[in-house]
Amino acid sequence: MIYKGFAEIYDELMKEAPYTRWTEFLHERMSKFGNGGTNVLDLGCGTGEISIRLKQKGYHVTGMDISEEMLSIAFQKTAELGLSIPYFQHDMRFPGELGQLFDGIFICCDSLNYLQSEEDVHAALHAVFDQLAPDGILVFDVHSLYKIHEIFNEATFADNNDEVSYIWNSFIGDAPDSIEHDLSFFVRRGSMYERFDEYHTQRTYSVKQYEEMLVQAGFTLLEVSADFKNQPPEQQSERIFFVAAKK
Known part of the structure; x- marks a missing residue:
């Protein structure tokens, strides 16, 4: 990424x-x-x-x-x-x-x-x-493998403030011991917010x-x-x- x-x-x-x-x-x-x-x-x-x-x-x-x-x-x-x-x-x-x-x-x-x-x-x-x-x-x-499977898996992280807000969903990936992070975040631009979307993959052993x-x-x-x-x-x-x- x-x-x-x-x-x-x-x-x-x-x-x-x-x-x-x-x-x-x-x-x-x-x-x-x-x-x-x-x-x-x-x-x-x-x-x-x-x-x-x-x-x-x-x-x-x-x-x-x-x-x-x-x-x-x-x-x-x-x-x-x-x-x-x-x-x-x-x-x-x-x-x-x-x-x-x-x-x-x-x-x-x-x-x-x-x-x-x-x-x-x-x-x-x-x-x-x-x-x-x-x-x-x-x-x-x-x-660690524990973090991938027990903490990240099916977890949602979110935050909302005046300048930056985000929703971060994680789920087990296709590769063994991997995690997919699906992110949407919103950045303040004056009176409007601009949305960004990203998709990250991590894998451990x-x-x-x-x-x-x-x-x-x-x-x-x-x-x-x-x-x-x-x-x-x-x-x-x-x-x-x-x-x-x-x-």
């Missing part, structure tokens, strides 16, 4: 997202498992919220996303803060040559779940491996499958945790975090 009209209101809809916790989580993993370098790639950076926070913590940050619209917003926010972050538009499966290797590559906010097949995930993990410096680390998070895919891509698995708790996943964990290294 490239987030076309959705990019305009993404920050409003995600204003409660724990971006600071994400940033601290990444910083802690770099301190614990990293190679001592500070050159990092925020892959699937969206509107730059985590990229900016990492930059403010002293990291040398590059942002990458498939959506030109999201990157435009990221660039604008970064410039308004007086910061400098290079942003690139690429598919995470085929990131192209960036002319550098990274000490850390991060795929946050379940961005990896937008890849539609196991082959796509393999391609992204192999691409990340190639872009990492020796002993560099990959950190990513994904939806078991913890064991992700572990196997990491090993197949050449990684050494370092840590698996859940829900920012620094503890192993449980049956009802919703967000699974993986840390792996290029050894």
